Amino acid sequence: xxxxxxxxxxxxxxxxxxxxxxxxxxxxxxxxxxxxxxxxxxxxxxxxxxxxxxxxxxxxxxxxxxxxxxxxxxxxxxxxxxxxxxxxxxxxxxxxxxxxxxxxxxxxxxxxxxxxxxxxxxxxxxxxxxxxxxxxxxxxxxxxxxxxxxxxxxxxxxxxxxxxxxxxxxxxxxxxxxxxxxxxxxxxxxxxxxxxxxxxxxxxxxxxxxxxxxxxxxxxxxxxxxxxxxxxxxxxxxxxxxxxxxxxxxxxxxxxxxxxxxxxxxxxxxxxxxxxxxxxxxxxxxxxxxxxxxxxxxxxxxxxxxxxxxxxxxxxxxxxxxxxxxxxxxxxxxxxxxxxxxxxxxxxxxxxxxxxxxxxxxxxxxxxxxxxxxxxxxxxxxxxxxxxxxxxxx
Amino acid sequence: xxxxxxxxxxxxxxxxxxxxxxxxxxxxxxxxxxxxxxxxxxxxxxxxxxxxxxxxxxxxxxxxxxxxxxxxxxxxxxxxxxxxxxxxxxxxxxxxxxxxxxxxxxxxxxxxxxxxxxxxxxxxxxxxxxxxxxxxxxxxxxxxxxxxxxxxxxxxxxxxxxxxxxxxxxxxxxxxxxxxxxxxxxxxxxxxxxxxxxxxxxxxxxxxxxxxxxxxxxxxxxxxxxxxxxxxxxxxxxxxxxxxxxxxxxxxxxxxxxxxxxxxxxxxxxxxxxxxxxxxxxxxxxxxxxxxxxxxxxxxxxxxxxxxxxxxxxxxxxxxxxxxxxxxxxxxxxxxxxxxxxxxxxxxxxxxxxxxxxxxxxxxxxxxxxxxxxxxxxxxxxxxxxxxxxxxxxxxxxxxx
Numbered sequence: 142x143x144x145x146x147x148x149x150x151x152x153x154x155x156x157x158x159x160x161x162x163x164x165x166x167x168x169x170x171x172x173x174x175x176x177x178x179x180x181x182x183x184x185x186x187x188x189x190x191x192x193x194x195x196x197x198x199x200x201x202x203x204x205x206x207x208x209x210x211x212x213x214x215x216x217x218x219x220x221x222x223x224x225x226x227x228x229x230x231x232x233x234x235x236x237x238x239x240x241x242x243x244x245x246x247x248x249x250x251x252x253x254x255x256x257x258x259x260x261x262x263x264x265x266x267x268x269x270x271x272x273x274x275x276x277x278x279x280x281x282x283x284x285x286x287x288x289x290x291x292x293x294x295x296x297x298x299x300x301x302x303x304x305x306x307x308x309x310x311x312x313x314x315x316x317x318x319x320x321x322x323x324x325x326x327x328x329x330x331x332x333x334x335x336x337x338x339x340x341x342x343x344x345x346x347x348x349x350x351x352x353x354x355x356x357x358x359x360x361x362x363x364x365x366x367x368x369x370x371x372x373x374x375x376x377x378x379x380x381x382x383x384x385x386x387x388x389x390x391x392x393x394x395x396x397x398x399x400x401x402x403x404x405x406x407x408x409x410x411x412x413x414x415x416x417x418x419x420x421x422x423x424x425x426x427x428x429x430x431x432x433x434x435x436x437x438x439x440x441x442x443x444x445x446x447x448x449x450x451x452x453x454x455x456x457x458x459x460x461x462x463x464x465x466x467x468x469x470x471x472x473x474x475x476x477x478x479x480x481x482x483x484x485x486x487x488x489x490x491x492x493x494x495x496x497x498x499x500x501x502x503x504x505x506x507x508x509x510x511x512x513x514x515x516x517x518x519x520x521x522x523x524x525x526x527x528x529x530x531x532x533x534x535x
Numbered sequence: 536x537x538x539x540x541x542x543x544x545x546x547x548x549x550x551x552x553x554x555x556x557x558x559x560x561x562x563x564x565x566x567x568x569x570x571x572x573x574x575x576x577x578x579x580x581x582x583x584x585x586x587x588x589x590x591x592x593x594x595x596x597x598x599x600x601x602x603x604x605x606x607x608x609x610x611x612x613x614x615x616x617x618x619x620x621x622x623x624x625x626x627x628x629x630x631x632x633x634x635x636x637x638x639x640x641x642x643x644x645x646x647x648x649x650x651x652x653x654x655x656x657x658x659x660x661x662x663x664x665x666x667x668x669x670x671x672x673x674x675x676x677x678x679x680x681x682x683x684x685x686x687x688x689x690x691x692x693x694x695x696x697x698x699x700x701x702x703x704x705x706x707x708x709x710x711x712x713x714x715x716x717x718x719x720x721x722x723x724x725x726x727x728x729x730x731x732x733x734x735x736x737x738x739x740x741x742x743x744x745x746x747x748x749x750x751x752x753x754x755x756x757x758x759x760x761x762x763x764x765x766x767x768x769x770x771x772x773x774x775x776x777x778x779x780x781x782x783x784x785x786x787x788x789x790x791x792x793x794x795x796x797x798x799x800x801x802x803x804x805x806x807x808x809x810x811x812x813x814x815x816x817x818x819x820x821x822x823x824x825x826x827x828x829x830x831x832x833x834x835x836x837x838x839x840x841x842x843x844x845x846x847x848x849x850x851x852x853x854x855x856x857x858x859x860x861x862x863x864x865x866x867x868x869x870x871x872x873x874x875x876x877x878x879x880x881x882x883x884x885x886x887x888x889x890x891x892x893x894x895x896x897x898x899x900x901x902x903x904x905x906x907x908x909x910x911x912x913x914x915x916x917x918x919x920x921x922x923x924x925x926x927x928x929x930x931x932x933x934x935x936x
Contacts, residue, residue, distance in 0.1 A: 155619050157822060164828075172836070177842060185849040230716060231876055233868060249709065256710045263715035264875045266726035270669045270844055273713060278677070284709040288687075311671060311679045312655050315631060318662025323845055326665040331839075342828060344773070402574060434552060436823040438559055440741045444831040448838065449571045452727070457666055458579055459635075461588060467578055486632070489663040494629050529545050 161343035166384045167343070168227040169335035173392040177400040180324035185271050186212045189240035191220040191229060198246025200283075204257070208239065209281045215272055230262045236239060237261040237272045249287055267323070270448050299426025317490045325403065328396055329485040332457040334447060335387050336415075340381060340422050341429070341443040347377045349439060352519065356526045363490035378426070388439050393488070406487030410494065414483050417504035425510055427515030431522045454478045456485070472503060476511075479504030552883060556746075562780075563739035564775040571735050572728075580722035580787060583584035584670045586614040590625045590634040593618060599646035599759045603682055607638060625659065628654035635661045636671050648686065653849075666723060673721075717875040727844070729874050730867040734838040736776045736815035737809050741830040743768040748817020758902060765810050771798065772806035780870070787935065793873030801869060804890035809834060811897035818904050837863035865889055882931045918936040 147155065165229050177406070192205050208214050220226045220238060229235040240258040248255035259270045259276045318325045350373040358369065396402035434440040452458065452476035460468050483497035490496070589607065593600055608615040616634060619625050626632040639657040640645075642780050647654040658675050662667040703820065718725050747764035777799070783789040813830040820826050840854065841863035847855055858864050865886040872878050 153821065160825070166777065169833075175836070176839065179854050180845060180850075182849050182851060185846055187848060188846075189848075227716075229880055231872075233872070233881055251763060256712060257709050261715050263718035264726070264871050265846065266669070266723060267844065269715060269718075269721065270673065273673065273715070275678075277711065281680075287709060311658065311676070311683070313658045313675070314661035315660050315668060316626060318665065319661055319666060321665060321667070323849075327885070328665065328847070346824070348887055398817070408729070422740060433553060434548070438555065440824045441563065441827050441831075444738050444827070444835065445567045445571075446734060447738075447835055448731050448865060449574065452575055452731060453578060457727070458616065458723070459664055459667060461586075462577055462581060462584060463636075482632075485663055487752060490630055492630070505865060505895045511860040525541070525544060529548070 161346070161381070162384055164342050164379050165339045166388045168339040169332065169388045170395065172335045173328075173332060173395050174399070175313070177328065177402070179398055180327060181319065181400055183322040183324055183325075184433045185267060187215040188213060188237070188268055189217065189225055189235045189236045190214040190272065191217050191284060193238055193240045194218070194219055194221075195243045196241050196245040199244040200249055200255075200287075201241045204239075204241065206277065207283065210275075211275055211279065213275045218281075226260060227466045228401060230260070233262075235262075236265065236268050239276060247327075249399075252291065253471070267291055291499070295399060318397065324400065325489060328402060330451055330481050332389070332392055332396070332454075333418075333477060333481040333484055334451050336385055336418070337422060337450065337480075338443070338447055339388070340385055340419065341426060342379055342440065343440045343445065344378060344423060344426035345430035345433070345443065347374055347381075348427050348519070349433060349436050352430065352523060355523050378423050382416075384424045386412070386415050393394055403488065403489060405491035407493070410492075410497065411484075413501065414480055414487070414497065418476060418480035418500060418507060420508040421479065421511065424511035424515045425476065426484055427519055428511065431515065431518045450475055450477050450499050451481075454481050472507075476504060476507050479507060516519070537679045546710070549622060560771070562744070563742060564736075564771055565778065568732065568736050568739065568775055568779040569782065572732055572779045572785070575728060575731070576724075576783055576787040577792075579728065582685055582720055582722040582724050584667045584723070584913055585611050586637055587612060587667055587671050588616045589613045589616050589636045589638065590617045590633045591637070591902070592620065592622060592625055592639045594642040594646035594852040595640050598722050598805060599645045600640050603678075605641075606682070607678055611675065621833075627659045629659065632661075634662050636669050636675070638675075656753070666757055667777060668892050670721060670723070699906070714913070724787075725789060725875065728789070729780065729870040730841075730863075732779045732783070732840065732868060733870050734843075734863070736772060736779055737834050737837075737866075738807040738831055739771040740768065740806050741813040741816075741824040741834045743772070743812020743813075745817035745826040745830040746813075746823075747810075748814035748819075749823050750817075752818050752908070758905065761814070761901065765814060767806060768810045769806035772802045772810065774804070774824055780874075783874075788817075789874055791874055792876060793869075794880050794883075795873075797878075797883050798869070798873045801866075801887055803865045803884050805862055805885055806895070808890050808893045808897065811894055811901070815901050816902060818901060819907070837861045838867070841867050843867040860893075862890060862893055 144334055146156070152156070164459075190208070192203050192208055194205050205216075205218075209216050217235065220229055220235070223240065226235070226238045226240070230237070238260045239261070242256070242258075244257045245257065257280065259273070259280075261272045261276075263269050315321055351370050354370050390412075393402075393404065397404040427438060427444065433442065453471050454475070455463070455468070455471070456477075459477075463471070478499045483492065483500040486492035494501075546847070547881065560820060591607075593604060607613050612635065617628065619628070622639065625634070625637040627636060637659040639659070641654050641656075644654045644656075656679065658672075658679075660672055677766065690788060715721065741777060744765070745769060751761065751764070784791050813826075816830040818827045820829065840858055841847075841861050842850070842858055843863070845866060847858045851857060869878075869883055869886055872882070
């Protein structure tokens with residue numbers, strides 16, 4: 142279409158022409174801004190939690206105060222019985238509770254050993270882990286303080302008592318994501334999905350349009366058809382790839398600049414995995430565009446790929462936890478694995494080429510094989526449609 | 536053979552062209568959700584992170600250290616894959632995704648322990664693989680706490696002359712019994728799948744709503760007639776949801792403890808809201824494919840915005856306000872709870888009421904949309920009158936007078 146004829150079109154027609162380019166460019170950026178903001182608090186705090194103190198001793202109040210002081214908990218003392226607490230957890234009014242029984246303080250004073258019960262709603266993994274971890278820490282600290290008092294009473298000096306109680310120290314470090322921030326963990330996966338879905342929202346449609354045009358051009362020679370229709374398709378896919386790459390780089394800069402996401406890894410490697418993924422996903426677009434006859438159906442189908450592809454690509458459920466055969470199939474049929482894992486390793490771990498080379502090689506092989514399959518399928522499908530005289534109009 | 540394949544392919548293409556809606560409905564409501572449920576159920580059948588590749592730096596060759604490491608290796612959670620000499624080697628293995636956890640035992644660990652010099656066991660976890668860390672960290676803490684308790688018992692027995700019957704009370708003056716209610720194994724599969732599978736079916740619901748809305752966009756029909764496609768697709772969506780979640784119950788042994796009839800009604804109401812959302816979008820835009828895209832773009836992000844994985848209470852206040860207006864926020868929560876908690880009908884009442892309110896608002900929006908569209912169409916017809924011939928215009932004026 143010439144510049145002049147484009148100018149003559151109405152607003153709606155113009156919008157329909159530029160729509161694919163707008164989608165591929167803006168979807169990753171807009172969603173990065175949105176989800177970066179959603180996940181920006183980094184830690185889960187203020188979780189509704191009940192304290193049921195039946196003892197009201199000095200010791201039990203001191204433990205309750207420790208819970209109040211910890212920002213992870215949002216404490217309520219409105220629940221007085223176990224039934225109340227269970228009902229509160231069923232209603233999701235609270236996510237856990239600590240029950241300090243009557244006689245708790247006197248049991249400790251008389252060295253009889255006291256027992257408190259911590260109830261945690263185990264259905265939400267994120268919340269239950271936080272609650273359990275911080276509740277355990279509070280009780281461990283309380284226990285250590287009491288142990289030291291026992292030891293001091295048993296003719297140990299305070300320093301000896303402290304050494305004995307802290308006889309075995311455990312220090313735990315998280316490497317590559319020290320604060321275990323959920324945003325740092327999730328955003329590379331989300332960004333990969335935004336890139337994948339925005340490309341799939343437009344590229345298979347371009348393939349379908351070309352397929353329909355080629356089907357109609359029955360009288361022309363292969364060379365002319367190639368020049369008239371296939372080369373523009375290649376040009377369109379390349380334009381999508383270019384816009385997608387700009388959008389991808391801008392999204393990473395937004396994550397870094399606005400939300401403080403670590404920006405590690407070589408720029409060229411970040412670009413290389415994007416380039417390989419775009420080739421891979423273009424190959425899949427050709428396959429999908431070949432299999433479907435109508436644009437609207439391909440749009441609908443690709444929307445379903447979001448959830449299954451992110452859950453099977455080794456991001457949330459790592460490869461070592463899959464069966465071998467499952468991992469092989471996943472890597473053979475969808476390319477997200479070759480993109481999302483190295484992207485996370487580059488951004489969070491500052492990975493070098495040696496770390497991601499297996500993904501790069503895998504991605505190249507995937508692209509080559511599926512591009513070949515896609516082209517063969519595309520050519521055969523046009524022949525089948527032509528021979529059977531099938532013309533599909535939407 | 537080649538001809539037969541060709542015939543088969545042609546028959547399929549012809550069938551697809553003759554019955555496009557049937558094929559897409561089958562694909563969206565049965566084949567894709569069912570396949571996803573089977574694939575994801577198979578993938579995650581181990582439930583939790585197990586046999587996590589672990590690397591060890593053992594700088595102390597004492598029996599005590601070896602016993603501890605045997606204990607780690609024999610646990611279900613960890614699998615010691617390598618012993619290395621330096622911290623750098625261990626970190627390098629984690630850097631290359633060969634190990635996801637590391638244990639560092641310092642030099643003279645046991646002798647320092649005996650002489651009361653408080654040695655430190657360092658554990659490292661790959662923070663980039665959070666789904667593994669959160670589970671493995673708790674498991675490692677439990678192992679180390681048990682070891683510490685055993686050692687402290689020795690101190691009390693030896694140095695304090697406490698009788699063995701009393702020693703436990705002094706080593707652990709405060710015992711906490713932690714009960715993880717409803718999902719005691721901390722299963723990642725149980726945590727993820729109910730909502731994620733519902734997220735797949737909600738895409739089908741939104742698309743079918745958008746398609747029906749687009750189809751009826753220009754039809755003149757009484758307003759109540761719009762309820763037919765809404766109810767039809769909601770019933771189909773409810774059936775699809777139960778088929779998808781049923782795979783987890785019947786094949787992969789996921790529990791279902793909540794009130795089932797209540798959940799059926801709740802699922803139907805939820806389906807109505809999502810089909811209604813798609814229907815409004817389908818009634819608005821002139822491009823069919825864009826209607827599907829727009830409705831999906833509205834519902835897909837709700838699997839995260841609805842707080843299914845990252846809780847709503849941890850989101851910024853503005854997003855919390857948005858999340859509290861999303862049907863998936865309530866559906867995801869109840870879907871998970873029905874699987875694991877013995878919730879009854881009354882526990883879902885507030886959420887059901889929300890769905891009803893949401894649907895009524897959708898109906899109001901739809902009615903306004905239809906009025907607006909009719910106004911626009913009426914305007915166009917009236918506008919078209921300006922171009923008609925003077926004679927016809929005169930005739931119309933005569934008719935109007």
